[in-house]
Amino acid sequence: MGKRTIIPFGPQHPVLPEPVHLDLVIEDEKVVEAIPSIGFIHRGLEKLVEKKEYTEMVYVIERICGICSFGHGWGYCGAVENAMGIQIPERAEAMRTIWHELSRLHSHLLWLGLLADGFGFDSLFMHCWRIRETILDILEETTGGRVIFSVCKVGGIRKDVDNDYLKGIVEKLHAIEDDIRSLTTVFMNDTSVKNRLCGVGVLSKEEALDLCTVGPMARASGIELDMRVGTPSYQKLGFEPIVRTEGDCYARCAVRIGEIFQSIELIEKAVEEMPDGPIEVAVKGNVEGEATFRLEQPRGGAFYYAKGFEKGTKFLERMRVRTPTNMNIPAMTKMLQGCDLADVPMIVLTIDPCISCTER
Amino acid sequence: MDKNINAIQDFREITASELLPTVRNLKEGGYRFVQMCGITQDDGAIVMYSFDKDYEMTNYKLHVKDGESVESITGSYWNAFVYENEVHDLFGIEFLHSALDFHGNFFKTAEPTPWKKK
Amino acid sequence: MSYITKSPWIIHYDGSSCNGCDIEVLACLTPMYDVERFGIINTGNPKHADVFLVTGSVNEQNKNVVKQIYEQMPEPKVVVAVGICANNGGIFKECYNIQGGVDTVIPVDCYVPGCAARPEAIIDGVVKGLGILAEKREKLRQEQLAAKSGAKAAPQAMPVLDDPAEAKEEEA
Incomplete structure (x- = not known):
């Protein structure tokens, strides 16, 4: 047995787009802790709720994270709408669903690229990001922003997109579907990729339950957990979560790839069944009660909580966001125990960490 | 399934002595830990714990007065260390018998315990 | 673009950004915007880098990291602050844990606005930065030449590399 050494990993590290720091206790080449x-x-x-009115706070919440920004906006608005007892129009709900799924597409493609970069397959990284630009173009055309959209507001959405245009979006998505398929075949079948992913960072179903993992992390370990199952706008589209049982890096990759194609299907269905009508309701008064809201972000279930003052002011007393990475970091530290030092980047990447979400 | 997870709003009060037994029961009952957060109060803070089973979430609120400390729930839910350290660093609430205590080095803030009422 | 004579290497550090600018910085490197055609490469090692791209504002915990990365970079170097948060704190300016823009810690040469900064703007900012880099390089060379011809015993920060073109002229 070798001597124990501590290797600091991060905060500035080539495989990490974001700063996180890990102290890796190493024995020879194995990570012990x-x-x-x-x-x-x-x-x-979160403390800015004291300075920004509850309607202005949407802009701040959207900037928790540039990747899952739309979901955060929806989650915050949802929590406030719940607390105020507002029912948003069906069309607004359906449009939110479409934008949310487009965000998931761009997030998963982004993640696939980072993963490819992590195992040293640079051309694959470039191709993932090339395809992702099409999604960003669609988002820019419909919302006006590439990464921060600001289309969600308390009581509905800010912009409407006409039905013909929405059909054009579906066509664009189908046009890149083959591209994505040839790309994901490499992830799923290439020997060198499989060498890096299969059997690495295994998280059993029991461990995943015990550590309360969420999102693709949980679904890759055989837990059927997806907040979209309990969301009415997804129930209408006949949503079923994608589950794998291996629990390793390969399974997590497979779940996300499955979700890419699923998202395209969901968008197609949502466009077909798009109801007509208004996109917002008038919002009057102040937030007095408290409410929670949950939705499925690309990285897993997220939790939002809004609480107004009892006497009701324009400001909230407390706003809380719990993001998926918060739940997956404990599981990551468990998976790192006993792995090879060279596999650390793979394991860190496959939880799809979003640090700016985690720390807010 | 046709339930709407966001239609269920369940908030309950809990006392310090009930906390650990309740959490132990929840863990045995197969509940998942969702989150834990602090809410600033004039005389201290409310610590809110959320648990979920089959997409139904229950929130427990524990009132903690200034100077009081709370038993850590990391014995039942190890992953709660992330939240306990966060609440400790932001609200200045001590958690006793924690499985992984960062001793105030989790979030380094410019001013200590920024959420605590001054 | 004629003043780009060398391949400038970039190091990117995420201060306390929301990822928005970070993914746009990465997008610059990928086929759609492809800054590699200018010879610009993203490196992880500050000692290899000429341009320091900072996204997000500075806080208590990362200000020393930013400072250290900056100090490790060899002269001449250029700092480009990407996005409104790196410029002055942006929407998070009033947050209790935000110190402000990057210029509260290290000197910034070029400010790129936007929330999130668009890839076109980032490329524009970097290219502006390269102009400044060329100026700094020239200034440094003049200083070192002066030091070389003046007090030879004076310690030098960096050895002066003779320009091969000039050397040839002298030989002739």
Whole structure:
């Protein structure tokens, strides 16, 4: 047995787009223990509710994270609407669903690229990001922004897209579907890729349940958990979660790839069944009660909580966001125990960490 | 399934002595830990715990007065260490018998315990 | 673009950004925008880098990291602050844990606006930065030449590399 050494990993590290720090306790080439430390990006934006009115706060919440920005906007608006007892129009709900799924597409393609970069397959990284640009173009055409959209607001959405245009979006998505398929075949079948992913960072179903993992992390370990199952706008589209049982890096990759094609289908169905009508309801008064809201972000289930003052002011008393990476970091430290040092980047990447979400 | 997870709003009060037995029961009952957060109050803070089973979520609120400390739930839910350290660093609430205590080094903030009422 | 004579290498650090600018910085490197055609490469090692791209604002915990990365970079170097948060704190300016823009810690040469900054704007900012880099390089060379001809015993920060073109002229 070798001597124990501690290797610091991060915060500035080539495979990490974001700063997170891990102290890896190493014995020879094996990781014995991993201790995470975060807080590099902590801004304290939840406390801004004291300075921004509840309608303005949407802009701040959307900027928790540039990748899952739309979902955060929806989650916040959902929590406030719940607390105020507002029912948003069906068309607004359906449009939110479409934008949310487009965000998932861009997030998963982005992640596939980062993963390819992580195992040293640079051309694959470039292709993932090339295809992702089409999704960003669609988002820019419909919302006006590439990464931060600001189309969600308390009481509905800010912009409407006409039905013919929506059909054009579906055509564009079908046009890149083959591209995505040839790309994902490499992830699923290439020997060198499989060497890096199969059997690495295994998380059993029991461990995943015990550590309360969420999102693709949970679904790759055989847990059928997806907040979309309990969301009415997805129930209408006949949503079924994608589940794998292996629990390794390969399974997590497979779940996300499955979700890419599923998202395209969901968008197609949502466009077909798009109801007509208004896109917003008038919002009057202040938030007095409290409410929670949950939805499925690309990285897993997220939790939102809004609480107004009892006497009701334009400001909220407390706004809380719990993001999926928060739930998956403990599982990551467990998976790192006993792995090879060279596999650390793979395991860290396959939880799809979003640190700016985690620290807010 | 045709339930709407966001239509269920369940908030309950809980006392410090009930906390650990309740959490132990929830864990045995197959509940998943969802989150934990602090809410600033004039005389301290409310610590809110959320648990979920079959997409039904229950929120437990524990009132913690200034200077009081709370038993850690990391014995039942190890992954709660992320939240306990966060609440400790932001609200200045001590968690006793924690399985992984960062001793105030989790979030480094410019001013200590920024959420605590001044 | 005629003043780009060398391949400038970039190091990117995420201060406390929301990822929005970071993914746009990465998007610059990928086929759609492809800054590699200008010879620009993203490196992870500050000692290899000429241009320091910072996204997001500075806080208590990362200000020393930013400072250290900056100090490790060899002279001449250019700092480009990408996005409104890196410029002055942006929407998070009032947050308790935000110190402000990157210029509160290290000198910034070029500010790129936007939330999130668009890839076109980032490329524009980097190219502006390269102009500044060329100026700095020339200034450094003049200083070192002056030091070389003046007090030979004076310690030098960096050895002066003779320009091969000039050397040839002298030989002739």
